[in-house]
Each structure stands twice: as structure tokens, then as C-alpha cells.
Amino acid sequence: MGSCAALATLGASLRGRAEAAPAAVDPQPQTMPVSLEINGTRHDLTLDTRTTLLDALREHLDLNGSKKGCDHGQCGACTVLVNGRRINSCLSLAVMHEGDSVTTIEGLADGDSLHPLQAAFLHHDGYQCGYCTPGQICSAAGMLSEVEAGWPSHVTDDLTRKASLTDEEIRERMSGNICRCSAYPNIVAAIRDASTKI
Amino acid sequence: MKAFAYERPATVQDAARLAAERPSARFIAGGTNLLDLMKLQIETPATLIDVNRLPLAEVTETEEGGLRIGALVRNSDLAAHPRVRTDYAVLGKALLAGASGQLRNKATTAGNLLQRTRCYYFYDTTKPCNKREPGSGCAAIGGFNRIMAVLGASDSCIATNPSDMNVAMRVLDATVETVDPQGARRSIPIAAFHRLPGDTPQIETDLKPGELITAVTLPKPVEGVHLYRKVRDRASYAFATVSVAAIIAKGEGGKPRLAKLAFGGLAHKPWRVQAAEAALVETGSADAAADRVLDGARGQGSNDFKIPLTRRTLRATVAEALRA
Numbered sequence: 001m002g003s004c005a006a007l008a009t010l011g012a013s014l015r016g017r018a019e020a021a022p023a024a025v026d027p028q029p030q031t032m033p034v035s036l037e038i039n040g041t042r043h044d045l046t047l048d049t050r051t052t053l054l055d056a057l058r059e060h061l062d063l064n065g066s067k068k069g070c071d072h073g074q075c076g077a078c079t080v081l082v083n084g085r086r087i088n089s090c091l092s093l094a095v096m097h098e099g100d101s102v103t104t105i106e107g108l109a110d111g112d113s114l115h116p117l118q119a120a121f122l123h124h125d126g127y128q129c130g131y132c133t134p135g136q137i138c139s140a141a142g143m144l145s146e147v148e149a150g151w152p153s154h155v156t157d158d159l160t161r162k163a164s165l166t167d168e169e170i171r172e173r174m175s176g177n178i179c180r181c182s183a184y185p186n187i188v189a190a191i192r193d194a195s196t197k198i
Numbered sequence: 199m200k201a202f203a204y205e206r207p208a209t210v211q212d213a214a215r216l217a218a219e220r221p222s223a224r225f226i227a228g229g230t231n232l233l234d235l236m237k238l239q240i241e242t243p244a245t246l247i248d249v250n251r252l253p254l255a256e257v258t259e260t261e262e263g264g265l266r267i268g269a270l271v272r273n274s275d276l277a278a279h280p281r282v283r284t285d286y287a288v289l290g291k292a293l294l295a296g297a298s299g300q301l302r303n304k305a306t307t308a309g310n311l312l313q314r315t316r317c318y319y320f321y322d323t324t325k326p327c328n329k330r331e332p333g334s335g336c337a338a339i340g341g342f343n344r345i346m347a348v349l350g351a352s353d354s355c356i357a358t359n360p361s362d363m364n365v366a367m368r369v370l371d372a373t374v375e376t377v378d379p380q381g382a383r384r385s386i387p388i389a390a391f392h393r394l395p396g397d398t399p400q401i402e403t404d405l406k407p408g409e410l411i412t413a414v415t416l417p418k419p420v421e422g423v424h425l426y427r428k429v430r431d432r433a434s435y436a437f438a439t440v441s442v443a444a445i446i447a448k449g450e451g452g453k454p455r456l457a458k459l460a461f462g463g464l465a466h467k468p469w470r471v472q473a474a475e476a477a478l479v480e481t482g483s484a485d486a487a488a489d490r491v492l493d494g495a496r497g498q499g500s501n502d503f504k505i506p507l508t509r510r511t512l513r514a515t516v517a518e519a520l521r522a
């Protein structure tokens with residue numbers, strides 16, 4: 001990894017230098033090695049530092065289940081689980097995830113048997129075009145662990161108690177996932193149903 | 199996005215030093231604000247200093263009975279923290295009223311403090327904006343300004359601070375702890391941390407170049423009803439039009455014996471007026487308090503509605519606190 005070694009040398013030489021700030025120059029594109037565990041398999045990649053986690057998944061690993069709706073954290077279509085937590089993969093750089101474990105929609109099922117959320121979305125028709133669905137399902141998986149861990153939400157009346165998963169709680173906790181087809185009633189039904197089976 | 203060098207320092211001191219050495223360096227924490235702005239080339243750092251591996255993700259108790267919140271504590275973890283839920287509910291409620299579950303899992307305490315305005319023209323690189331490009335003008339004055347400030351604005355900039363968390367931090371009298379590239383530490387009271395735009399709207403806080411936030415500390419808890427009321431265009435996942443963070447303790451005869459109030463959506467920083475709190479305690483009247491808060495308020499046309507809305511939001515908040 002030549003460019004990375006160069007980067008490290010550059011870092012060391014700059015660190016050695018006194019306060020004087022060098023004049024601004026537009027840096028050349030930089031690449032770096034990144035190692036990610038994705039759906040249980042380790043991947044060693046060399047990526048431009050600008051690559052988002054979403055682009056790493058879609059463009060470099062052919063995992064195009066995670067969708068790019070807005071690329072600005074506004075729609076939730078890119079939601080994946082990182083170390084078990086749901087995040088927007090479009091607003092995170094792949095290099096920031098060195099060593100992290102990522103679960104995408106492709107990794108939720110157990111072999112041929114669907115994850116309970118996937119089965120419930122099918123059963124309840126929790127989509128129309130399906131574009132938001134991978135993000136909805138990954139988000140719901142993360143959200144259910146948050147409820148399990150006792151995290152409150154904006155609609156939880158008593159912050160000191162563990163909230164029960166009412167439809168109002170599901171809607172609030174899933175508000176970061178937009179569905180342009182407005183399949184919301186069936187999405188809520190699917191999540192409510194799956195929550196009893198996980 | 200412009201190319202940048204990426205650094206992952208292992209110590210707080212290395213991070214601050216790197217930031218001083220590199221031209222136009224930025225720290226990156228959750229990245230949920232910075233990357234959004236970098237994609238639009240509103241922020242074009244030549245070096246990104248990833249602070250995520252620094253040991254700043256703990257919430258600990260202080261000797262005075264308060265809390266010290268590490269700069270990297272995620273918004274979701276902070277809102278779920280047992281001490282925040284029982285003793286600093288106004289902070290938990292403000293955090294939970296902001297962004298989405300996914301974003302709160304990434305967003306950090308320091309990043310939230312420093313998130314930049316959502317002014318439409320700041321985001322539109324084809325328009326003049328003194329904050330983005332000092333001296334270019336302000337397209338919001340005389341433009342679409344529904345979300346802009348009604349207090350503390352200047353002829354240079356009428357933007358607001360969009361954070362919910364900051365409003366709660368203000369009502370709780372939090373302190374921002376930092377370390378500078380030379381290793382000097384200092385504590386900045388939240389009241390002095392965010393600045394009004396004046397004629398330098400590009401300077402948003404009291405931080406010096408390269409200064410790294412290490413923690414935010416809260417004094418010991420204030421007893422009373424903790425409320426955060428946020429008025430927005432959707433029921434969830436939208437920035438505040440107007441918001442009120444309040445700690446109100448009921449006293450004799452239906453009047454509060456203690457009142458602390460801070461407002462979001464009104465200005466370039468969380469807005470707090472001590473005279474309004476005194477008026478509320480003295481008279482028990484939310485309107486008397488609103489008069490003090492809105493002293494000098496001026497709309498820009500499409501945001502005139504924020505002035506009566508602030509009054510009504512405060513009335514509802516005070517009524518709820520006294521009912522509780």
C-alpha cells in the first residue's frame with residue numbers, strides 16, 4: 001500500500017514540524033486499506049478515503065441491497081447495522097469503520113430461512129416498490145434491540161420505565177425511514193408482528 | 199467531495215496538535231453533519247482527523263454530584279443513560295426530539311454542540327452567504343426566511359442554531375471542556391460558548407483553531423419538572439421551528455418557585471433571558487415571561503409567526519409544568 005505509507009510519512013513529518021501552518025494545497029485523492037467484517041466475512045479493501053460505507057458496500061462489494069435514496073441522512077434507505085447498531089451508511093466513511101462488523105439486508109436471513117422481519121414484511125405486504133424496504137428492515141432490527149435494551153423514545157411518557165412497543169412507539173422510532181410509496185400502515189403491522197417472534 | 203488526508207490519532211493531544219499543524223483540518227466524530235456538508239462542498243477540509251478512537255466516550259459522575267459527558271458519547275446513549283433519565287430529563291427529552299434513531303446512534307455530544315445551521319442559502323453554494331463565504335452577502339435577508347432568527351440577528355446573518363440538545367445544555371448551565379494544541383485545558387460556560395452572528399457569522403463558537411472538545415459537564419441536578427416542547431412541521435424527524443427547554447418547580451398558590459427557560463429556533467444560539475425566569479417566578483404568568491424573552495424580537499417576513507408561536511409554546515409549557 002504505497003500511498004498509505006506515503007501518508008504515514010507525511011503525517012510524521014508534519015507532526016515533527018513547529019506551529020507554522022503550511023499553505024493550503026488541494027490534496028490528491030488518497031487511498032487506504034480498510035478491513036471490514038461484513039455479514040460474517042472479513043473483507044480487506046483499498047479505498048479512496050472519501051468512500052462512504054454505503055458506496056463501499058454497493059460499488060466495491062456488490063452488496064446493493066442497501067439503497068441510496070438521498071445520500072444525506074434524510075431517508076433511511078441506506079440503514080445497516082454496525083456492531084449491532086443501526087446507522088445511515090451514507091453519512092459515514094468506510095475508513096472510519098476499520099475492524100467493525102457490518103450487517104446488511106443480505107446478511108439478516110439464516111441460510112434459506114428468512115429473518116422474522118423479512119417474513120413479516122412479506123406477510124403484511126410492507127412495501128409497494130420495495131426501494132425503502134432493506135433500510136426499513138435493518139432499521140427495525142436495530143430498533144427492536146434498542147427497545148429490548150430499554151431505550152426511551154420521544155413518545156415514551158415515563159423516561160425511567162421501559163417502554164412497551166405500541167404502534168405510536170413504532171412510528172416514532174421508525175421515523176428515520178421514509179417510504180415514498182407510503183406503505184406505513186403495513187410496515188407498522190409487520191414490525192408489530194415480528195416483534196413478538198424475535 | 200474534495201479529496202482529503204485521513205488521520206486517526208491515538209491520543210487527545212495528538213489530535214489537537216494535528217489539527218493545528220494541518221491547513222484546514224477538521225475533526226470528524228459521528229460525521230452526520232460534516233459529511234453532509236462535505237458532499238456539498240460547503241466544508242472542504244484538507245485533512246480529516248477521526249477522533250472516534252479517542253477515550254472520550256464515557257459518562258462519569260463528578261465530585262459535585264453532576265455528570266461529565268465525554269465528547270464522543272453518542273446522543274442515543276446519553277438519552278438512555280440512567281442518570282440523564284432520572285435527573286436531567288430535559289436533556290434526554292431534547293436529544294430524543296432530535297434527528298432519527300439512526301442519526302442519534304452516530305451523533306456525538308461534541309458534534310451536536312457544533313452542528314451548523316440549516317439555513318437554506320448556507321446549503322446552496324450558488325447563493326451569497328456570509329457564513330459560508332464571508333463578505334458575499336446574505337440571501338436569507340429578503341429571501342425565504344421561515345426558519346430564520348427573530349432574536350439576536352445581524353445585518354450579516356439571520357441564521358439559527360438548529361440543535362435541540364444545545365437548548366437543554368443551556369437551561370442546565372452546562373460547561374464545555376476543551377484542550378488546545380499546546381495541551382492547555384479550559385472550561386467554557388455554555389452561555390459563552392455559542393456566539394451571535396454580528397459581522398462575523400462564520401465564527402460560531404468561542405473555540406480556537408485546533409481546540410478539541412473533551413467533555414461537557416453538568417452541575418448537580420435541578421429539582422423540578424423537566425420539559426422540552428418542540429414545535430415542528432412534522433410529528434417527528436424535523437428541526438424545531440420553536441422549542442422550549444424548561445425546568446419548573448411548583449411553589450405556593452399555583453406559582454412556580456423556580457423557573458429556568460431556554461429557547462431554540464429563535465437565534466444563532468440557544469436563547470435564555472434571566473429576567474423572564476424571574477418574572478415567571480414573581481407573577482406566575484407565562485405572558486409576563488414571554489414579554490421579557492421576546493423583548494427586541496423582530497421578524498423577517500416569513501418568520502414573523504415565530505414571535506406569537508414562542509409565546510403560545512411557553513404558555514403551554516408552563517401550564518404543563520404546573521399541572522404535573
Ligand SMILES: Cc1cc2nc3c(=O)[nH]c(=O)nc-3n(C[C@H](O)[C@H](O)[C@H](O)COP(=O)(O)OP(=O)(O)OC[C@H]3O[C@@H](n4cnc5c(N)ncnc54)[C@H](O)[C@@H]3O)c2cc1C
Nearest residue numbers: 073227228229230231232296297305306309310361362411
Ligand atoms: C436528516 C437530519 C435530521 C436532523 N435532525 C436534527 C434535529 O431534529 N435536531 C437536532 O438537534 N439535530 C438534528 N440533526 C443534526 C444532528 O444532530 C447532527 O448532525 C449531529 O448531532 C452532529 O454530530 P456528529 O458527531 O455526527 O458531528 P460531526 O458531523 O462529526 O461533526 C460536526 C462538527 O463538530 C466538530 N467536532 C466533532 N467532534 C469534535 C470535538 N471533539 N472537538 C471539536 N470539534 C468537534 C467537527 O469538526 C464538525 O465541525 C439532523 C441531521 C440530519 C442529517
Ligand code: SF4
Nearest residue numbers: 317327328336355356
Ligand atoms: S442567514 Fe446566515 S447562513 Fe443564511 S444565507 Fe444569511 S449569512 Fe448565510
Ligand code: FES
Nearest residue numbers: 069070071076090
Ligand atoms: S441514503 Fe442514507 S439516509 Fe438516504
Ligand code: FES
Nearest residue numbers: 128130179180181
Ligand atoms: S415501498 Fe416504495 S418507497 Fe417504500
